[in-house]
Amino acid sequence: MKSGIQIIQRRNYKHVLGMLIISICISANTWAGMDDGELVTAAGKGDLSRVKALLDANANVNAKADGGTTALIAASQNGYEEVVQMLLAAKADVNAKTGNCTTALMRAAQKGHEQVVQELIAAKADVNARREDGITVLMQASQEGHPRIVQMLLAAGANVDARLDNGATALMLASQIGDAAVVKALLAKKANVDAKAGNGVTALMLASKYRHQDVVKLLKAAGAR
Structure with missing residues (x-):
């Protein structure tokens, strides 16, 4: 004859097991519909x-x-x-x-x-990944005007003189929008100030064209001609 304690224990075991099975089924159904x-x-x-x-x-x-x-x-x-x-x-x-x-x-x-x-x-x-159109992470940060991120990328090994298919560099992009802080960060890592795009345009030409005089001064101080 089974004691009352044994019966309760077995019933509790079956109850816990049943709840566990239900929980597993719910989890499986949730995942299946995800x-x-x-x-x-x-x-x-x-x-x-x-x-x-x-x-x-x-x-x-x-x-x-x-x-x-x-x-x-x-x-x-x-x-x-x-x-x-x-x-x-x-x-x-x-x-x-x-x-x-x-x-x-x-x-x-x-x-x-x-x-x-x-x-x-x-x-x-x-840090040197390129988008399908050739733009790099550094170029994106440069043309959007994020100097701290430019510094972080350069410190992590980003290529400061990477070029697009048309020859444009991060320095050219930063010079075109007139972001002096980004230009400073790029020049600090020895960006090529005289690099030319496929059409012969340089960072100095772009800064001059858009009248970014503070950038023009920075580029000339770095030896741009």
């Missing part, structure tokens, strides 16, 4: 709790939405540092590319998100 773009959307909105829940449910951290955007690229573009940290900890591909070869670092550099740029560089993001 869209690959859901993590990208949550990351792009900076929804940290949702990103965590999706990762805990084994969402593909490198899944791509339309256009090839990953969760890391989306979070980096919008400057969500905590989400970026969480995705990197989950082994997100720091150098994943969109359809036009844009990376997370490019998006963060373009938008001026300094802390995110720092996180990505620390995670070994390629």
Whole structure:
């Protein structure tokens, strides 16, 4: 004859086992209905709790939405540092590319998100990556006027004299928009002041054309002719 204690123990065991099976089924059903773009959307909105829940449910951290955007690229573009940290900890591909070869670092550099740029560089993001049209991370930061990011990229080994197919350099782009702080940062790393684009244009010509006199002075002081 079974004791009352044994019966209760067995019933409790069956109850716990049943709840565990239900939990597993719910988790499996949630994962089965999960869209690959859901993590990208949550990351792009900076929804940290949702990103965590999706990762805990084994969402593909490198899944791509339309256009090839990953969760890391989306979070980096919008400057969500905590989400970026969480995705990197989950082994997100720091150098994943969109359809036009844009990376997370490019998006963060373009938008001026300094802390995110720092996180990505620390995670070994390629500081010399090029977009499909040839533009580099440094060029993006330069033409958008982000001197601190330019300095970070250069310190991490970005090629200061990288060129587009038309021969343009980061110094030319910065000189054209008249950003003296960016020009200073590039000159400090010995950017070629006399480099010529395919049409013969130099950084000094561009600065002069658009009447950026402070940049003209900087370039001439660096030996531009």
